[in-house]
Amino acid sequence: MLAKRIIPCLDVKDGEVVKGVNFVNLTSEGDPVELAQKYSNEGADELVFLDITATLESRNNVVDLVKKVAKKVFIPFTVGGGVRSIKDISELLIAGADKVSINSAALKNPNLLNDASNRFGSQCIVLAVDVKRTGDSWNVYSHGGSRSLNINAIEWIKKAENRGVGEILLTSMDADGTQAGVDLEITKIISDMVSIPVIASGGIGTLEHFKDAFNIGKADAVLAASVFHRDILPIDRVKNYLIQKNIQVR
Numbered sequence: 001m002l003a004k005r006i007i008p009c010l011d012v013k014d015g016e017v018v019k020g021v022n023f024v025n026l027t028s029e030g031d032p033v034e035l036a037q038k039y040s041n042e043g044a045d046e047l048v049f050l051d052i053t054a055t056l057e058s059r060n061n062v063v064d065l066v067k068k069v070a071k072k073v074f075i076p077f078t079v080g081g082g083v084r085s086i087k088d089i090s091e092l093l094i095a096g097a098d099k100v101s102i103n104s105a106a107l108k109n110p111n112l113l114n115d116a117s118n119r120f121g122s123q124c125i126v127l128a129v130d131v132k133r134t135g136d137s138w139n140v141y142s143h144g145g146s147r148s149l150n151i152n153a154i155e156w157i158k159k160a161e162n163r164g165v166g167e168i169l170l171t172s173m174d175a176d177g178t179q180a181g182v183d184l185e186i187t188k189i190i191s192d193m194v195s196i197p198v199i200a201s202g203g204i205g206t207l208e209h210f211k212d213a214f215n216i217g218k219a220d221a222v223l224a225a226s227v228f229h230r231d232i233l234p235i236d237r238v239k240n241y242l243i244q245k246n247i248q249v250r
Contacts, residue, residue, distance in 0.1 A: 003250045004214050005045035005221035006238055007199060008228045010035060010069075011052045012062065012081075018052070019177060019225050029229040033068050039228065040073035042235045045250045047073060048169065048199075048223055050101065050128075051081030052144050063095045070096020078126055078169075089116055093124065101169055103128040104142040107149065107156075110163060117164030122196075127165040129157060131186060132173040138186050145173050154189060161194045168194060169223065172202035179205025179226060187217030199223050207233060207241045214247050 010017050010032050017035055018026040029035070036047055049069060051062045066079050079092045080101025089100045100120075106113050106127060116125045130145045131138040131153040138153040157168055170190055172183035182203045191198045200219035204210065204227055213222045227233040239249045 002197075002220065003248045004219075004242065005199075005250060006043075006210070006235055007046045007048055007221050007223040008035075008039040008044050008235070009048045009050065009201065009223045009225045011050050011225060012065070013051075013053050015062075015065065017229065019229060029225075032065060033072055035229065036069045036077075037072040039235065040075050043239065044075060044235055046076040046078065046221070048078045048080070048101070049097075050079075053081075063091050066092060066095040066097055080126070080128055080169075085112070086115055086119060089120060089124075093120065099124050099126050099167070101126040101128045102165075103130065106160065107140065107142050107151065110159065113160055113163035113165055117166065122164050122166035125165050126167045126169050126199075127157070127160045128169040128171070129153060129160075130171045130173055133183070133186070141173060145176075153186065154193065157190055158193060161196055165196065167197045167199065169199045169201060171223075175203030176201075177226060178203055179209075181205065181209045182213040182217055182219075182222070184212060184217045187213060187219055191218035191220070197221060205232075207238060210238055210242060211245050211247065214242070215245075 017029040017032050076098040078099040079097040083102050084105045130141045140149050140151040140153050175183050182200045187200045197220035199221040200213040201223040204224035213219045242249050
């Protein structure tokens, strides 16, 4: 069994790391370069770096910032936000990213996933999916969680896997920033359905939430922001706890 991964997330707006609740009410959490270096030194397995307003405001990718972050970290590093084309992906990989996360652009043009995985390899392409529960199903949202789409999350993720993506970054908008726990139901459904790694995102607030995301949600990795940015749960404490619970971590 592959070791589980702990991944801090750096949501960036206007050059600062921010965090909100349910994708709104954003507050500043610090400098992305400094935080990236801090987490790399503290034993994070990977980093996810998202320019959360790039799609919404039609900005260019933050290539210069990616270069600065990449110089400071020595762990795998995923970058997303406003990725619209093969050219965008290429620029981010050249700038220092190990993987690129695609969200809204893939919903608009699913063939981008085929083209990207064929060009750069599946291991470089992450599909980010922002979901919100509606009754007994989960709908997909785009543009930083601001647009509701009439797309079933389970069906979309299965199609994306068939198009060659190498990993799923699954964010529950209902749980995001609440620190009330991961949406274990949708996480488990997706983890059981696909054969590629699933990163659970949204809702981490306690050590038990990490454990449940792995044991119940069957996630391959857990992404968190608030608990790391605010030093609520240092990475080494999380890993030591998981080891005590017989969960293999890197």
